[in-house]
Amino acid sequence: MLSLAECQALPKVELHVHIEGSIRPETVLRLAKKNDIDLPATTVAGLREWYRFTDFPHFVEVYTLLSQCIQEPEDIEFIVTEFMAGQAEQNILYTEATYTAGTIFQHAAIPIDEQIDALRRGITQGRRDHGVDLGIIMDFVRQDLPEDSVTIAEHAVDAHGKGVVALGLSGIEGVGPAEDHRAAFNYAMAHGLPIVPHAGETQGADSIWEALELTECKRIGHGIRCLEDDALVNELIEQQVVLEVCPSSNVCLNVVPSWEEHPLAKLRDRGLRVTLNSDDPPMFNTTLSEEYHRASKTWGWNEDVLKSLVLNAAKATLQTDDARTALLARLV
Numbered sequence: 001m002l003s004l005a006e007c008q009a010l011p012k013v014e015l016h017v018h019i020e021g022s023i024r025p026e027t028v029l030r031l032a033k034k035n036d037i038d039l040p041a042t043t044v045a046g047l048r049e050w051y052r053f054t055d056f057p058h059f060v061e062v063y064t065l066l067s068q069c070i071q072e073p074e075d076i077e078f079i080v081t082e083f084m085a086g087q088a089e090q091n092i093l094y095t096e097a098t099y100t101a102g103t104i105f106q107h108a109a110i111p112i113d114e115q116i117d118a119l120r121r122g123i124t125q126g127r128r129d130h131g132v133d134l135g136i137i138m139d140f141v142r143q144d145l146p147e148d149s150v151t152i153a154e155h156a157v158d159a160h161g162k163g164v165v166a167l168g169l170s171g172i173e174g175v176g177p178a179e180d181h182r183a184a185f186n187y188a189m190a191h192g193l194p195i196v197p198h199a200g201e202t203q204g205a206d207s208i209w210e211a212l213e214l215t216e217c218k219r220i221g222h223g224i225r226c227l228e229d230d231a232l233v234n235e236l237i238e239q240q241v242v243l244e245v246c247p248s249s250n251v252c253l254n255v256v257p258s259w260e261e262h263p264l265a266k267l268r269d270r271g272l273r274v275t276l277n278s279d280d281p282p283m284f285n286t287t288l289s290e291e292y293h294r295a296s297k298t299w300g301w302n303e304d305v306l307k308s309l310v311l312n313a314a315k316a317t318l319q320t321d322d323a324r325t326a327l328l329a330r331l332v
């Protein structure tokens with residue numbers, strides 16, 4: 001078993017983590033105060049209490065209020081650079097992180113192109129100060145109006161290769177049908193922008209089949225419920241689809257009862273390409289290093305197994321081929 005310190009030192013790559021859900025608690029409180037946002041907590045301990053979720057819709061409610069702490073482009077720039085500092089502290093060489101511009105626009109009316117500029121400034125500074133790199137997955141939520149998701153897809157396509165690496169889909173599965181956003185997906189695909197949807201987290205195999213059909217995705221956020229359907233598992237293996245698994249998130253949102261009962265080891269044993277991720281780490285009282293440590297502890301995984309998960313992630317990044325090759329060279 002690897003200790004937490006050993007997992008922290010292991011060079012890593014992360015594919016599934018949300019920028020707004022990663023804001024440090026101290027920064028959440030500072031931004032709330034600066035921007036006059038009324039949160040139900042005014043201390044770090046109070047925030048931890050607030051981050052006790054009953055289920056997925058409750059989590060979305062908290063996440064939405066948390067996102068309101070971002071009110072100015074400089075807030076976006078700050079949280080991105082701080083995020084990269086946190087990844088560097090954990091030796092996470094490269095991250096693809098999700099950012100929900102539509103929600104920030106609804107709360108703070110910052111035009112989406114200004115948000116993207118702020119993201120880019122934050123990334124430039126983070127690269128310079130902390131020596132790690134970051135690509136953005138610009139997502140929209142299932143409940144968004146179809147015309148709004150098309151707007152996000154257009155901005156994401158414009159910024160593809162200039163900070164943005166993919167279009168994402170999040171929100172509450174089963175409430176907003178992914179089908180409503182076919183126009184946004186088609187626009188992204190027509191312009192060569194990959195799509196990385198959340199699916200098979202709170203809903204079952206049908207949601208994953210739908211994501212495959214609508215987005216031709218090569219990666220799925222969570223996807224853990226694919227085990228309910230053998231034909232789907234075979235399809236995912238055949239298409240070499242990578243699953244972005246986030247165990248602590250699943251446990252905290254009561255999707256899975258405990259680490260011991262989490263299907264990650266089963267997914268790996270079936271031959272699926274699994275990766276380990278932190279999703280919204282401070283909200284789930286975790287870090288990526290913790291996820292590696294907990295996995296090692298739960299399933300007795302040694303360094304070779306943990307390294308294979310890092311390599312699965314590195315091979316599935318949406319960077320240029322040259323950048324991916326350079327990243328892989330740093331890991332082997």
Ligand SMILES: [Zn+2]
Nearest residue numbers: 018198221279
């Ligand atoms: Zn997520």
